[in-house]
Amino acid sequence: MSTTTPTPSSSQLNADLHCHSVVSDGTLTPEVLAERASANGVQLWALTDHDEIGGQHRARAAAHANGMDYLTGTEISVTFADNTVHIVGLGFDPDDEQLARGLSLTRGGRGARAQEISRQLEEAGIPGAYEGALKYVGNPELISRTHFARYLVEIGACRDTSEVFRRFLTEGHPGFVPHQWATLGNAVRWIREAGGMAVIAHPARYRFTANEEFALFSEFKKHGGEGVEVVTGSHTPAEYGTYADMALEFGLAASRGSDFHSPEESHTDLGQLPPLPERLTPVWDLLAHRIQRRAALT
Numbered sequence: 001m002s003t004t005t006p007t008p009s010s011s012q013l014n015a016d017l018h019c020h021s022v023v024s025d026g027t028l029t030p031e032v033l034a035e036r037a038s039a040n041g042v043q044l045w046a047l048t049d050h051d052e053i054g055g056q057h058r059a060r061a062a063a064h065a066n067g068m069d070y071l072t073g074t075e076i077s078v079t080f081a082d083n084t085v086h087i088v089g090l091g092f093d094p095d096d097e098q099l100a101r102g103l104s105l106t107r108g109g110r111g112a113r114a115q116e117i118s119r120q121l122e123e124a125g126i127p128g129a130y131e132g133a134l135k136y137v138g139n140p141e142l143i144s145r146t147h148f149a150r151y152l153v154e155i156g157a158c159r160d161t162s163e164v165f166r167r168f169l170t171e172g173h174p175g176f177v178p179h180q181w182a183t184l185g186n187a188v189r190w191i192r193e194a195g196g197m198a199v200i201a202h203p204a205r206y207r208f209t210a211n212e213e214f215a216l217f218s219e220f221k222k223h224g225g226e227g228v229e230v231v232t233g234s235h236t237p238a239e240y241g242t243y244a245d246m247a248l249e250f251g252l253a254a255s256r257g258s259d260f261h262s263p264e265e266s267h268t269d270l271g272q273l274p275p276l277p278e279r280l281t282p283v284w285d286l287l288a289h290r291i292q293r294r295a296a297l298t
Ligand code: AMP
Pocket: 025, 050, 077, 143, 144, 145, 146, 161, 162, 165, 166, 261
């Protein structure tokens, strides 16, 4: 029998609770991602597409077919202190209607935003970027900057997607379009009321002052947020330590995830990061009752 009591070694579990498929801005299907995760030794997996849960049933089936346990997942775009913050949701009911409506609203402005990104790129001497980006889009409701980045690499405007985000699509560069995403309170509420746990994604990526970061963590807690990503493909090893301390200071559980998007673009593959520091409470200990277990082998 499984038990919900945390074991001392649960931080050693190979859990990868952050990655993207063609349902948002990844290049692999949920099925191919599941095979890759399992081949890399992942034992507990979550697919966390941006502002989308359309791949959840496929991902769970593929996880089980590949011998992994599964947690439902998504990564919600939020506007906080004039910046974009990402909130991962884990272990929610994938058929929850309020969550689906909230995500649909959050996706809603992406079409018009993409047209404006394209207009700015045209002014910068790059015509046809909207149509070019669309060729990479797997979900018509989810056109993202990543799809533009792939097109800019395709036409030779930049060598790789990292260069794109240094020269285009970010603040102060052509193709940056400020956007109002979900509020922090709504994102956390949709996840919680669907039975899941809200987790601050890759906190080191935000260019916040210390005061703004404190406000993010405090308000997140106040809204009922319970976790923070500590070991992620977006953090340096030094940042694992910084955010391990933050997790303890704010009484948050810790998560681990590669944020894998594509074999060509991602420097961190599924399941390859170091384990969580032992001194933290893994999110999967608190979510034990929400894990969809693979069929027990007999
Ligand atoms: P969007 O949701 O349309 O604003 O697109 C955000 C996505 O762009 C992120 O989820 C990443 O996949 C990608 N992205 C943002 N910044 C960078 C960066 N500096 N390098 C590589 N990818 C990035």
